[in-house]
Amino acid sequence: MSEKIKEQIGIYKETFKSLFALMVVVGGASFASLSKGEVTFWNVLGVGLSVWLSISLVLLWRYMINLSEELNKNG
Numbered sequence: 001m002s003e004k005i006k007e008q009i010g011i012y013k014e015t016f017k018s019l020f021a022l023m024v025v026v027g028g029a030s031f032a033s034l035s036k037g038e039v040t041f042w043n044v045l046g047v048g049l050s051v052w053l054s055i056s057l058v059l060l061w062r063y064m065i066n067l068s069e070e071l072n073k074n075g
Contacts, residue, residue: 005071012064016057023053 030046 002071002074005067005074009064009067009071012060012067016060016064019053019057019060023050023057026050026053 026046027050030043030050033040033043034047
């Protein structure tokens with residue numbers, strides 16, 4: 001059971017890293033364009049995607065913490 005949980009945590013860590021990189025790139029580009037005053041559909045969509053990714057990352061982080069606690073509890 002603990003090996004399965006460790007494997008899940010490893011997969012979620014890699015997913016977290018990928019989503020975080022995507023959020024930084026999309027959010028940074030969108031905010032940079034918006035700060036220049038260029039309000040387009042794609043910039044607003046990029047900011048919305050960045051917000052959605054950040055919420056997803058928080059939820060994924062909490063799930064990884066819960067899995068870690070379960071792993072520690074089970075030994």
